[in-house]
Amino acid sequence: DVKVTQSSRYLVKRTGEKVFLECVQDMDHENMFWYRQDPGLGLRLIYFSYDVKMKEKGDIPEGYSVSREKKERFSLILESASTNQTSMYLCASRNSPFRETVSNQPQHFGDGTRLSIL
Amino acid sequence: KQEVTQIPAALSVPEGENLVLNCSFTDSAIYNLQWFRQDPGKGLTSLLLIQSSQREQTSGRLNASLDKSSGRSTLYIAASQPGDSATYLCAVSGTASKLTFGTGTRLQVTL
Numbered sequence: 001d002v003k004v005t006q007s008s009r010y011l012v013k014r015t016g017e018k019v020f021l022e023c024v025q026d027m028d029h030e031n032m033f034w035y036r037q038d039p040g041l042g043l044r045l046i047y048f049s050y051d052v053k054m055k056e057k058g059d060i061p062e063g064y065s066v067s068r069e070k071k072e073r074f075s076l077i078l079e080s081a082s083t084n085q086t087s088m089y090l091c092a093s094r095n096s097p098f099r100e101t102v103s104n105q106p107q108h109f110g111d112g113t114r115l116s117i118l
Numbered sequence: 119k120q121e122v123t124q125i126p127a128a129l130s131v132p133e134g135e136n137l138v139l140n141c142s143f144t145d146s147a148i149y150n151l152q153w154f155r156q157d158p159g160k161g162l163t164s165l166l167l168i169q170s171s172q173r174e175q176t177s178g179r180l181n182a183s184l185d186k187s188s189g190r191s192t193l194y195i196a197a198s199q200p201g202d203s204a205t206y207l208c209a210v211s212g213t214a215s216k217l218t219f220g221t222g223t224r225l226q227v228t229l
Binding site: 004033040041042043044045048058059090092104105106107108109110111112114 | 122149150152154159160161162163164167169207209216217219220221222
């Protein structure tokens with residue numbers, strides 16, 4: 001089974017802090033994704049990476065950056081946290097052996113990090 | 119811009135009943151459609167993925183269909199059980215790996 005592990009289930013930070021959310025997958029997947037989930041808005045894509053050191057903006061990248069230095073790890077960075085970034089953050093990975101940007105393999109999700117910015 | 123709608127937002131059924139969850143999308147130029155399950159406070163579990171060239175996929179008591187031309191998919195759950203209680207999400211994949219999600223149907227199966 002695919003295992004996607006997010007470093008924290010719950011996290012509380014203060015406005016203006018730099019926040020790091022970590023995600024690790026154990027299946028050697030090429031593609032990795034960061035989403036946020038908000039009531040009434042569903043899941044929205046923040047950033048994705050289809051290979052090491054590669055990244056693409058999703059629908060709501062403002063206020064976020066990402067890092068993918070190793071294949072198994074994809075980090076989401078909140079440069080200066082704000083209260084409107086309080087949310088549930090979900091990481092996902094997907095097998096894409098040909099490093100294609102579109103794939104018919106399913107995305108596999110971690111359990112999420114519930115982030116509160118005070 | 120792709121929009122995905124799931125109706126109803128919530129559904130309660132007695133155990134043993136067969137049920138259908140609906141998903142509609144506005145842009146039929148999709149690559150695939152995926153159904154997920156989400157338990158409270160948890161991440162998403164992939165249930166079924168239907169490629170754009172396929173009409174349906176089955177896994178155990180679950181059957182998902184896709185009518186791309188009309189922008190619709192259904193998830194059929196046979197002989198529902200209390201353990202099926204969860205939120206069910208559908209998501210469509212267009213170009214560039216983006217999944218666009220619906221807001222889900224919250225299902226409760228009662229004893």
